Amino acid sequence: MKMDHILVRYGELALKGKNRGHFEKLLLANIRHVLKPFPKVQAKRTFGRIVVELNSTDHEPVAAALANVFGIQSYSLALRVENELEAMQKGALFMLTQHPDAKTFKVSARRAYKLFPIDSQSLNHKIGSYVLKAFTGELAVDVHHPDVNVVVDVRESGTYITAGVYAGAKGLPVGSSGKVLHLLSGGIDSPVAAHMLMGRGAEVEMLHFHSPPYTNERAKQKVIDLTRELTKFGRTITLHFVPFTDIQTHIHKEVPSSYEMTIMRRMMLRIADRIARERGILAISNGESLGQVASQTLASMNTINEMTNLPVLRPLLAMDKETTIAYAKRIGTYETSILPYEDCCTIFLPTDSKTKPKRDRSAHFEQYVQVEEKCREAIAGIESLEVTGAHTSPTLDQLF
Template identity: 40%
Template sequence: MASIIYLAKLGELTLKGSNKADFERRLVANIRRALVGAGASVRLQAGRLYVEADECASTAVEGALAHLVGITGWAKARACDKSLGAIREAVYGEALDAKESGARTFKIEARRADKGFPLDSYGIQREAPLLVCERNLLAVDVHRPDAVITVEVRDRAFVYRNAHKGCRGLPAGTGGKGLLLLSGGIDSPVAGYRMIRRGMRLDAAYFHAFPYTPDEAQRKVEDIAAVLARFGMSLRLHAVGFTAVQVRIKERAPEAYRTLLLRYCMIQAANLLAERTGAQCLVSGESLGQVASQTLENMTVTESAARFPLLRPLVGLDKEEIIETAKGIGTYGISILPYEDCCTLFSPKHPVLRARAGETRSLYEALDADALIAEACESCEAKRFPAQESRVALSGNVRVS
């Protein structure tokens, strides 16, 4: 069976100081975890992550690298001896593949990590394309080439093209643990993804109102959780039945406050789940001014219910920016499926826009819902989604922003 090798460039963790080795160990552990059963060999050396595997494992390796937080880019490479002849042959092979894909022009980019190699980067760029030019395979165009072929001289020489962008950020698991308030909408999965890119491990809480919300709504959220798990190495989803709480809100609360009080109750439940799971913060998909419950005044009210830091990574983004990221990570197509979640249940026609914390607290106390919330958290169902599995079809070509 033919062997393949992939090179990945490390991201901002290279800027770390005395704890850099801890971040590197976590990155290697994460890619190994994502490739369990694939028979891949992983090593990290001098700013590059190397993954070697049999050709039959290419789909698994490419999918894992596309979802690996902590690298800026990756590519499938040809490995050869550090001789000019071997490098020229490898470059010719890449140029031949490029021509078969429709390329007519190319250029060489070179990096010489091994300073003992007799040619510097410019010399490699000058000498490596000799066979391609002699055989008139492709024309050189250094300004607007159809194909860019990269040569890196390290412990061996590596030649590649079609480099893919990585997720960047810090390796998942290096930035503490949070509890994501996950709905079936567009925003909260993006919020979770952005915190994963800062190294955070996530659990998630999903609130449903069966039988008012369909089973398909929960399955949609589970599919979203499976996508996020590939970036975060795993994710445990807590499905909280909130029907009794919502009915109590409908019965006792002024109509204009229903949505805000639902958010308030969700934060109270999230406090309990965070304590139980060891989360150090709550994560929400709120964006300032996007909907009525997300005015500055209303966000201040909901935050007053939190006993943990409440992080809002989307607070300054507009909807187009959020949608672009959702499409890139693969959650958008799931989020727009037409299954409503509990946030739309009993929603008021004219919601309060500028609530006050004291007044909302009084309305919450009038609900007498603490026992209902505690019971909902005690009886919630938890499901873990591991990194190397997915309920949905995911492409290796993740687009990140």
Template identity: 30%
Template structure:
């Protein structure tokens, strides 16, 4: 009985690599092999990796190998293949017939054959294989369908061997991570910034991340979970870090001294300054953001122009023309959508009437009133996380959320007076977030407090602060929507009043 043909993973390079000049191509291919090996090590897979001019071969019996290398930038596609000698046409056709006969049974199929590498060393024409193998398989099938086959019988001729593969799994393509220098990416935890970072990694750019924390450790935990996906699943060949900068004092300074309509623009400029300071330290050459034209008020062309003037480094915005639904679909592919969906917007810095246009001189006048030392202090006190060796839940927060409101609880609504007047939990007290932050230490400690706001970050932030001072404080799960749902279930408010 003959030995079964060896099975390997066959990795095809991104088409962009093949177009490079020889020195550049050699450098890119060497980096790609390094990144593939790192992906396999990271998955705990023992494998032998070899490279030829046009392919990478991974020999491993571990089924996890394919999942790992399918997330390596620069890999166009991959297939599980069996290897056979390719000395004679009849031998190749016979081996392929035995390989694909059962697979095409009752199905429409196509034969795809190609030569790879030095064609002078391969005396068999791909067209010969397609005709001969197609004729052998046809009686077992439901017919040939070249445009939409149910089964593809793939044959690659390469350096004296025939590689038979019935599947072709797409990789991310692009360029090998690390070949195009480094940048820092502002990461908020939402869909956009994570997808923007992934897009730049796909172009070969090494990234570190900067998170300007406005919402305490609850916000930080959500962002760490997003960053872990980028670091652990996609950053093969790299060791990215996340720099968490506490923006509490910076944001409070803006709220206290600047006109409300400029808050978002001033905040974004401070974030760019933080990113540029860390980029300088990390010798990065650009800043990456998730901005998309017109998506929010700070992302109008006028405002983006003024915001951009806060940095001297190039600002890369890979999503600038993307629609939100396209961004979310890509986030699902990347794997960040599920964790980004629960990282809410920090509404304390979103005014009811934000500026949609701005002038550099007006913003400069506002910034002149701010304390520049607060940003430097925040950067110096930042926390740094290694994203390839990170357990986000090890950096978690105490359980702050509740889904019930006890009768004896003091309920605090952190929304604006206008929103509070529209509807609030019966008996709730209204406190603007800034007032609550300034006043909570004077609250009675013998009471139980339940807090809520529009999206849940302000209330979680304040509950965390109060817990640290010894208060019995909780954040209502589901934020305003959750409170409304509870009110409806108790028939405490007419639904039409709170839709």
């Protein structure tokens, strides 16, 4: 016998009333996205849950892929058998052999298919006593706090037997809350911030500023790799590379070093604002946390934020670095983030950046930067790509 199904339950979705149907469709699409590396596996929506048919594929990698998908409350490995008592008994026994450490169990039969002739009470009894006989002395029944609850779910299409529930990623399906334009650097923080937003249903579209030849091709590949890592939590992600060399060198030449960082960030946000509006995106996000560095003080945020009246979401605002690092390790982005390739923000890194930059001073220095022209040129030079997933994601060689 072999595990042949995974039953997926969704939680918060249920709270969403009339959006439920839409959310279920999104969740199913996102599940199908992460299951693309398993061509034989199929996912279907039935009776308020999603049934994943393994079709002879090993359950472990499939379950691991599902564990990442936002919107899944929990899931269970399942065995499907014919609607016959003997098959149910053998199936329940098989499921219990998957839990060699269990000392107690119970059977919880549910008979959604009322034409099946044995009622759930009798099924509990008949299956329970069969299992007890097979495990003589090793297993006992405990109806209140069993180590394993064997659920026998009788449906018209067959009986699904599960033993154990695994926690899903919870949250909302990616895409259910609309789209956010996310500023993705190659660092530790911004991928974590993106993941948090995805968990609240946001579809993230990535914007990365790069400054060749100061930042190299490997830095670019790193950003693609981080994006690809994030596709495993939901769906394909659009990534835009904005050429920033000209703007940066110009700022470096024309602006006092204490305001370079501020003006550079204001240019980034100006460009992000325009791209978001062009693409009908309602919010911008980044990986800033309060007070970490000169560009992330309240005064700095205030001065930089002047460039947009779209909401700027900062999921990491109140998180300390240690927690962010632990989070990045957990979601699998940390190892890529710490690869030592330059980010454009560090290439002319001034040591005297203002921690309290002013809006009026910034506007004054921007008079020397040809803001309009530079923004237009940068936007015209954008390269965009769709990053679909670990199995199909392109490398730079294939792209440019």
